[in-house]
Amino acid sequence: xxxxxxxxxxxxxxxxxxxxxxxxxxxxxxxxxxxxxxxxxxxxxxxxxxxxxxxxxxxxxxxxxxxxxxxxxxxxxxxxxxxxxxxxxxxxxxxxxxxxxxxxxxxxxxxxxxxxxxxxxxxxxxxxxxxxxxxxxxxxxxxxxxxxxxxxxxxxxxxxxxxxxxxxxxxxxxxxxxxxxxxxxxxxxxxxxxxxxxxxxxxxxxxxxxxxxxxxxxxxxxxxxxxxxxxxxxxxxxxxxxxxxxxxxxxxxxxxxxxxxxxxxxxxxxxxxxxxxxxxxxxxxxxxxxxxxxxxxxxxxxxxxxxxxxxxxxxxxxxxxxxxxxxxxxxxxxxxxxxxxxxxxxxxxxxxxxxxxxxxxxxxxxxxxxxxxxxxxxxxxxxxxxxxxxxxxxxxxxxxxxxxxxxxxxxxxxxxxxxxxxxxxxxxxxxxxxxxxxxxxxxxxxxxxxxxxxxxxxxxxxxxxxxxxxxxxxxxxxxxxxxxxxxxxxxxxxxxxxxxxxxxxxxxxxxxxxxxxxxxxxxxxxxxxxxxxxxxxxxxxxxxxxxxxxxxxxxxxxxxxxxxxxxxxxxxxxxxxxxxxxxxxxxxxxxxxxxxxxxxxxxxxxxxxxxxxxxxxxxxxxxxxxxxxxxxxxxxxxxxxxxxxxxxxxxxxxxxxxxxxxxxxxxxxxxxxxx
Numbered sequence: 001x002x003x004x005x006x007x008x009x010x011x012x013x014x015x016x017x018x019x020x021x022x023x024x025x026x027x028x029x030x031x032x033x034x035x036x037x038x039x040x041x042x043x044x045x046x047x048x049x050x051x052x053x054x055x056x057x058x059x060x061x062x063x064x065x066x067x068x069x070x071x072x073x074x075x076x077x078x079x080x081x082x083x084x085x086x087x088x089x090x091x092x093x094x095x096x097x098x099x100x101x102x103x104x105x106x107x108x109x110x111x112x113x114x115x116x117x118x119x120x121x122x123x124x125x126x127x128x129x130x131x132x133x134x135x136x137x138x139x140x141x142x143x144x145x146x147x148x149x150x151x152x153x154x155x156x157x158x159x160x161x162x163x164x165x166x167x168x169x170x171x172x173x174x175x176x177x178x179x180x181x182x183x184x185x186x187x188x189x190x191x192x193x194x195x196x197x198x199x200x201x202x203x204x205x206x207x208x209x210x211x212x213x214x215x216x217x218x219x220x221x222x223x224x225x226x227x228x229x230x231x232x233x234x235x236x237x238x239x240x241x242x243x244x245x246x247x248x249x250x251x252x253x254x255x256x257x258x259x260x261x262x263x264x265x266x267x268x269x270x271x272x273x274x275x276x277x278x279x280x281x282x283x284x285x286x287x288x289x290x291x292x293x294x295x296x297x298x299x300x301x302x303x304x305x306x307x308x309x310x311x312x313x314x315x316x317x318x319x320x321x322x323x324x325x326x327x328x329x330x331x332x333x334x335x336x337x338x339x340x341x342x343x344x345x346x347x348x349x350x351x352x353x354x355x356x357x358x359x360x361x362x363x364x365x366x367x368x369x370x371x372x373x374x375x376x377x378x379x380x381x382x383x384x385x386x387x388x389x390x391x392x393x394x395x396x397x398x399x400x401x402x403x404x405x406x407x408x409x410x411x412x413x414x415x416x417x418x419x420x421x422x423x424x425x426x427x428x429x430x431x432x433x434x435x436x437x438x439x440x441x442x443x444x445x446x447x448x449x450x451x452x453x454x455x456x457x458x459x460x461x462x463x464x465x466x467x468x469x470x471x472x473x474x475x476x477x478x479x480x481x482x483x484x485x486x487x488x489x490x491x492x493x494x495x496x497x498x499x500x501x502x503x504x505x506x507x508x509x510x511x512x513x514x515x516x517x518x519x520x521x522x523x524x525x526x527x528x529x530x531x532x533x534x535x536x537x538x539x540x541x542x543x544x545x546x547x548x549x550x551x552x553x554x555x556x557x558x559x560x561x562x563x564x565x566x567x568x569x570x571x572x573x574x575x576x577x578x579x580x581x582x583x584x585x586x587x588x589x590x591x592x593x594x595x596x597x598x599x600x601x602x603x604x605x606x607x608x609x610x611x612x613x614x615x616x617x618x619x620x621x622x623x624x625x626x627x628x629x630x631x632x633x634x635x636x637x638x639x640x641x642x643x644x645x646x647x648x649x650x651x652x653x654x655x656x657x658x659x660x661x662x663x664x665x666x667x668x669x670x671x672x673x674x675x
Contacts (some may be wrong), residue, residue: 006133015053017282018073026051031080032150039567051081055121056279057226058295061303062124062333065187069284069622071295079269081278082151082224087260093273094249095263107272108290111233117300118211121226124303124333125207133176133204133216134635140173141217142201143225146180147189155224156256157242162193163221164200170219178213178227191223228252229274232267246270251547286625287617302623305614306333309457311340312356314347317364326359326383326620329614344368352378359383359405363413363482365529382410387560388629389443389451401629402613411612412558414577414592423607424583425597437606440626441567447634448545451560457543460550462508464536469508473543473551473570474500475561476513476526488557488576495525496575497534500555503573509535512547514559538633562586563608566601580604 019028027046029039031054036234043050055064056072064070074081080090083550103316109404113119118127133139142163145152167175177197182188184207197203204213210227211234214220220235222228224244231238232251240247247254248261249270265273281290283298290298318326323340330338341347347369352358358373358380360366373380385401409416443449448457464473476493477484482491497511511531518540531538537549544561548554565572566585574581574588581588581593583604609626617624618632 001129007453011600015073017070017284018053018075018280019051028053030054032083032154036080049077052076054082055228056281057121057275058119058279058292058299059121060123061299061306063122063181063185063187065182068124071283071290071299072279072281074278075280076278080154081245081274083154084156084258085154085303087247090245090274090278091260093277094265094270095261097273098268098275099272100591103272103276104268106293107268107276110275110296111271112267113293113300114230114233115211115297117296118209119296119299120210122181122539123299125209127209127212129208129212129216130204130206133213135174135539138173139217140167140170140219140221141204141214141231142167142175142177142192142197142223143220143227144177144179144183144194144197145191145223145225146182147191149224151224151244152191152242155242155244157223158255160241161196162222162255163223163239163241164192164197167221167550168200173219176204176217177201178204178208182209204585229270231314245274263557281540283625285628287628301335305623306331310334310336312336312351313359314350314352314356315340315359315361316342316347316366316369317361318359319361322361326403329403329405329615329623331623344372354378357381363410363486375608379407382406384410384412385450385451385616387563387627388449388607390611390618390633399618401618401633402615402626404613410482411579413486414579415486417445417594420579420607420612421594423611424599424604425595427607427611429603429606433610434602437602437610440609441605442632443627443630444567447541447630447637449630449633449637450544457546460539460542460546462510462537462550465508467605469506470504470552471550472500472504472507472509473547473561473565474509474511475554475559476511476557477557477559478514483558483578487578491557491576494530494534496555496557497526497531499575500573501534503555504553507553508537509540510547510551511535512544512561513538513540567605571670581609587593 024050027039027043027050029036029050031052036052037122038095039050039052054074055070056074058072060068060070062068067285072089076089078092080087081088081090089589135399144160146465160306164177167173177192179190179194180188183190186207193547194203210230214227214231214234214236217231217236220228220231221239221241222242222244223242224433228238228240228244229246232246239254240256243256243258245255246252247256248258249263249265251265251267251270273291279292281292281295283294285298285302309330313330315323315326315338318340318630327338330336339347339350341350344366354376356378358369358378360369360380362382362384371381372378383403385400386404388402390399390401404411404420406419408422409418411418411420465471497509500509513525529537544564547563548568548570551570553571553573554562555573555575556562556578557576558574562572562574562578562624563580566580572586574586577592578588580586582592584598585601585604613628615624615629616622
């Protein structure tokens with residue numbers, strides 16, 4: 001017979017996050033669907049234990065039918081929570097469990113966060129209440145479900161029309177009926193005859209967040225909907241016309257009763273049993289086991305990120321190889337349409353207006369676009385590679401694993417405040433975030449990671465270095481890079497070397513050219529003989545980490561290497577105005593008056609690596625946390641350094657990419673000459 005766990009593949013795409021797929025001693029099934037009933041039958045035949053699985057009560061940001069990853073499931077070795085015809089593990093917990101103070105404290109905290117952030121099973125609906133519900137009259141809400149819902153069948157639901165008839169008997173109440181979101185999306189049919197309901201009460205067919213909606217009502221009628229319990233969390237009066245998991249414990253007005261439910265429980269105890277003891281959590285953005293508090297906070301944070309991507313997005317300055325990748329960072333909560341534009345006229349023809357959003361790559365010049373955005377009050381964002389970009393070089397056309405999307409400016413332009421600078425000036429860094437920053441710093445150092453990670457880690461010997469000399473690293477930069485133009489006044493690599501030597505005449509200076517310059521993709525080359533007049537050695541192929549390990553100081557214009565030097569407890573001198581200067585952590589040539597706050601290194605790490613950028617999982621192209629990305633980069637780097645074939649394939653790909661780019665540049669130059 002086939003391995004029992006083959007049936008998991010028929011259940012949910014990411015169920016492996018919640019169960020051990022290598023364990024073939026347990027038979028899994030999905031609730032009271034066919035797989036669940038089959039699992040029960042097979043369990044009896046084979047005398048093996050079973051577990052019935054179902055979506056948890058805080059399931060995901062968007063709808064499961066739209067492919068949004070699940071944050072939670074429930075596992076039941078007795079029955080399933082919505083089947084009132086038989087016992088379940090949840091029912092057993094509520095009948096027998098003695099709740100300790102820690103569990104109830106966590107439950108109360110979670111309830112407050114649910115109310116504060118408006119968290120429900122699905123979290124893609126609007127958080128605003130329609131004006132027609134903003135009245136002072138008393139209101140009663142009837143909750144419709146989906147036709148064929150197993151919770152209705154196994155929850156002993158009575159005729160839905162009975163709810164409507166009873167509701168209409170309530171004097172002084174406006175009666176509304178809420179249509180299920182799966183019905184609104186066209187995925188399923190309603191459990192209530194909508195045409196009949198329209199004749200009896202007012203219909204709510206807006207896709208409103210359940211918590212926001214329930215706040216507007218005084219009484220709720222439901223058959224078995226989870227919204228009934230959410231109404232209890234808000235202190236509403238709830239009437240059940242079935243036997244949902246929260247009925248029969250003394251907190252609801254029930255049409256039915258259950259002889260098995262023998263305890264009186266309060267709302268906090270039911271919540272603790274259902275959402276904490278019965279549920280299992282996994283964070284798809286950090287790819288780690290989770291808990292209810294982390295789940296609520298993660299959904300709240302990423303819901304805001306996805307919501308920002310809704311609407312019509314107009315992109316300027318994006319090269320063809322950037323266009324496909326950018327869509328992964330801009331997944332909407334609802335829907336969006338992305339237009340890649342060469343000029344303002346093109347964008348206007350495609351509907352650019354005040355309700356649109358404009359994105360410009362880096363500091364590329366689109367003056368008329370910026371002026372139009374300002375005059376029409378259109379939100380404008382600038383996008384640039386993140387600080388842990390990828391394993392390979394961006395100039396070799398490899399996709400970025402991180403980007404920054406800035407609504408104020410961009411981090412490398414000190415002439416204007418950026419979102420990063422605003423975070424550094426105003427954010428309240430709590431202990432949890434600082435601990436996370438510390439763990440990330442330690443992981444980066446232990447794994448020897450940098451912005452790019454293509455060079456090999458090696459032990460470096462410094463010929464000619466005298467014992468008393470400090471080792472100074474001068475990292476070269478791309479001289480036509482915007483960070484040099486805006487943050488260092490167009491300073492050259494040679495000028496940086498000259499000033500460093502003038503400041504440190506007796507020390508041992510290493511010059512390390514930028515990898516994009518070495519590859520031939522970008523500008524910034526210094527003739528070797530000229531460079532050696534101001535440095536003691538030039539290091540080409542060793543990884544940045546290897547060089548930083550042997551140096552005492554970093555002298556830079558605006559390079560990220562200065563920040564990476566700070567991570568490694570190196571002394572850093574800046575000759576421009578990088579994002580990490582002016583906070584009391586570096587020796588700076590220039591003053592930046594706006595930066596009035598003194599920061600710790602871990603606060604800078606938290607802002608730069610955690611709060612400011614956005615990351616995608618290179619394996620799935622979905623948004624994720626930084627921890628997932630640095631783990632992926634580490635694995636790629638280790639593979640590159642240990643597998644000769646993989647290294648050969650990467651190097652060959654890069655070689656071909658560079659040659660293709662040279663041909664393209666050659667063709668462009670010819671066309672410009674002809675013009």
